[in-house]
Amino acid sequence: MSTPDTPDGAPAGPVRATGAGGDDGDAPGAPVVAPVxxxxxxAAVREILxxxxxxxxxxxxxxxxxxxARSYAEIFSGLSQVPDDVLGATFDVExxxxxxxxxxxxxxxxxxxxxxxxxxxxxxYIPGTDGRVVGLxxxxxxxxxxxxxxxxxxRLTTQIxxxxxxxxxxxxxxxVVEAEHLCMSMRGVRRPGARTITSxxxxxxxxxxxxxxxxxxVSGRAR
Ligand SMILES: Nc1nc2c(ncn2[C@@H]2O[C@H](COP(=O)(O)OP(=O)(O)OP(=O)(O)O)[C@@H](O)[C@H]2O)c(=O)[nH]1
Ligand SMILES: [Zn+2]
Numbered sequence: 326m327s328t329p330d331t332p333d334g335a336p337a338g339p340v341r342a343t344g345a346g347g348d349d350g351d352a353p354g355a356p357v358v359a360p361v362x363x364x365x366x367x368a369a370v371r372e373i374l375x376x377x378x379x380x381x382x383x384x385x386x387x388x389x390x391x392x393x394a395r396s397y398a399e400i401f402s403g404l405s406q407v408p409d410d411v412l413g414a415t416f417d418v419e420x421x422x423x424x425x426x427x428x429x430x431x432x433x434x435x436x437x438x439x440x441x442x443x444x445x446x447x448x449x450y451i452p453g454t455d456g457r458v459v460g461l462x463x464x465x466x467x468x469x470x471x472x473x474x475x476x477x478x479x480r481l482t483t484q485i486x487x488x489x490x491x492x493x494x495x496x497x498x499x500x501v502v503e504a505e506h507l508c509m510s511m512r513g514v515r516r517p518g519a520r521t522i523t524s525x526x527x528x529x530x531x532x533x534x535x536x537x538x539x540x541x542x543v544s545g546r547a548r
Contacts, residue, residue, distance in 0.1 A: 357469070358395070359402040366394035400434060403473030408488035411466035415457040415493065423497075423535075424458060425449035425542045429465045435508045436475035444504030444520065446472075447543035448485060450495040451529055459493060478504055478523050486525035497530030499539045 367390035374381040374389070381390070427447040435442050448464045471484040486500040501524045510517040530539050 356399045357402040357406075357473070358398040359405040361394065361398045361401065363391070363394040363398070366397055367391055370394070399473075400432075401473055401475070403470045406470045406473075408467060408470055408492060411463045411470060412459055412488065412492040414463075415459050417455070417457050419456045420452055420458060421456055423449055423451050423530075423539060423542065424461075425499075425539065426461055426464045427543050427545065429468050431468050431472050431502065431504065433472040433474070433476045433478075433481060433504070435506055436477055438508040438512070439475065440507045440511070442476075442478060442504045442506040442508070442521075444502065446482075446485065447499075447501040447503075448489070449499045449530075449539055449543060450489055450493065451497040451535075453494040453496055455494075457493065478502055478506075478521055482523040482525045486527055490527055495528065497528035497532075497535065497539075498526070499530045499536070499543065500525045501540075501543050 370390040370393045371381045374386060379386060381387070425447065426449070427445070429446045429448065430443075431446045432441055432443045434440070446468045448468065452458050467485055467488060471481050471488075482500050482502045485502075486498045489495060489498045489500075501522065503520050503522045505518065505520055509515075509519055526536060526539075530536050
């Protein structure tokens, strides 16, 4: 299992989107969209369709460039978000033990091939000395902030951990991501079912005993 310490370069800097990632005002499950350049995406998709030998004017493809643009606005909405959009509010529950949310569904896009990789993220932390915690749903929202970008799994894992460290000053953080990369399944080496597991562990959770407890929680062995 890898424990990356330095991200392999960050994706393009965030440009805050009005309303993107809004919390309590959003309808549950409402798609988060970003202000991408729809006209440019549409022109590019039309070119790709022509390049692969398709006819962009045939009935089934006429709306495809516009659909792809809307889809990219959602899939890449993390590029216009920053962690503070979702970790802004903390509260004091005087809890000084580990908190783990496991099996957070995660969809991202491989930056090498622009096809999805998907799986689950497990996110845990030990609150800092001030005992402040963040709402549980915000951990899933934080995963989305970094997953909805062109990514590699190692960087995604590290960025989630570093954002929690920076915002909560926790005593420890653990992030484990398990994912299947469609670039390894549907093309290339063609190994459907292979899962990649990455972890980022910080602070007290690097201590072997605490790390073992965290790993048993995220793997479900403690249930
Ligand atoms: N470390 C890492 N590698 C990734 C990730 N997503 C995709 N890759 C790999 O990126 C590599 C890109 O390799 P290249 O040789 O440049 O591209 P390619 O010819 O399309 O490679 P193949 O996928 O082997 O066909 C491949 O080995 C992918 O499996 C990721 O999140 N992390
Ligand atoms: Zn890929």
